[in-house]
Amino acid sequence: MIIRLYLFIRLSTLSLKKQATKRMVLKGFVDMLPLNLAVIPWGILCGSLAIQRDFSVLEALLMPLLVFAGAAQLVATELIASNTSLATILFTVFIISSRHFLYGLALRDKLKALPLTKRVSIAFVLTDELFALSTNRKSLQGKLRMIYGFAAGLSFYFGWLLWNIIGIIAGSFLPDLTAMGLDFAIAATFIALVIPSITTVPAFVTVIVAAILSVIFKLWHWQLDLVIASIIAMCCGYFTLQLQIKLKNIETMPRSSL
Amino acid sequence: MTLLIILMMAGITFITRYLFLHPSLPIKIGPKVSSLLSFSAPAVLTAIWVPIIFVQDESLVISIFDAYVMAATVAVIVSIKTKSIYWTVGISVLTFALVRFVV
Helix, strand or coil, rough: CCHHHHHHHHHHHHHHHHHHHHHHHHHHCCCCHHHHHHHHHHHHHHHHHHCCCCCCCCHHHHHHHCCCCCCHHHHHHHHHHHCCCCHHHHHHHHHHHHHHHHHHHHHHHHHHCHHHHHHHHHCCCCCCCHHHHHHCCCCCHHHHHHHHHHHHHHHHHHHHHHHHHHHHHHHHCCCCCCCCCCCCHHHHHHHHHHHHHHHCCHHHHHHHHHHHHHHHHHHHCCHHHHHHHHHHHHHHHHHHHHHHHHHHHHHHHHHHHH | CHHHHHHHHHHHHHHHHHHEEEEEEEECCCCHHHHHHHHHHHHHHHHHHHHHEEEECCCCCCCCCHHCCCCCHHHHHHHHHHHCCHHHHHHHHHHHHHHHHCC
């Protein structure tokens, strides 16, 4: 009888766990869905461009399968097609990807203790989009949030692959999409992610500084424009926060100590 | 050759994503750096989208009649009003398409 009861409890907790896992996978998928849909034009562009620049189908497929990056894929496709030197291609890809260093640093303390396979898997699907969904202090902490994050990241991987495949298939029928302004959808997604998240003065300062500097550095053709603008903006946000804390301390200090 | 380049590119994108997650890297993130890094998402995402809107053909465009600028303005307003990614992307992309291809 006791064994039976034990088994019953065991089984029901197991199925509860399974349900929770399922819910998290579903939630990850649903939360990533708008970002997944927003990159449809961009993904189709990447796939079709590869075909139009005379990549073989296998090569065009390996881009989203292995490289799995938007801007880096696009720029590299053009560079490879124009017979640019290997060093330039790889350096450019490195520069474009270097923002991921910041994501890795920001998530380091949450992820470094994970077993190797999990760490490698989450790193593989660590895109701008997944990072944008992981900004909460608690995100990726604990098993369920990890499942949520991985489901979101993986759904983005397969979505990206699918849009690329559509581009590869349609590539020879489509006109040159590079001048169509398809990058606007990316900008719109990031606006939707960033603007509502500005709830504090330091966050506001960060966004304003990043906005101004990124444009200036882009016009100056700095290769590390994105990363340098981001780092300076982060510092400005940080110092604003410190200033806020200091001012608050002065305000709450008893008069006698002033 | 292209195949080889793609494999090397894959290596680079993966390393940039993985490097700082590697546990034996001798880096310790104190509370100060951690606070600094908490601003990375708004900083990087902004530094990605703002130049898409305002830098076209390597020059600065600040005209409300430009499709990018107008649709981005709409996106900012809708995102504040609705806080929904769907509404923001939907309405602003529609605005963009209208201004660019119809008007």
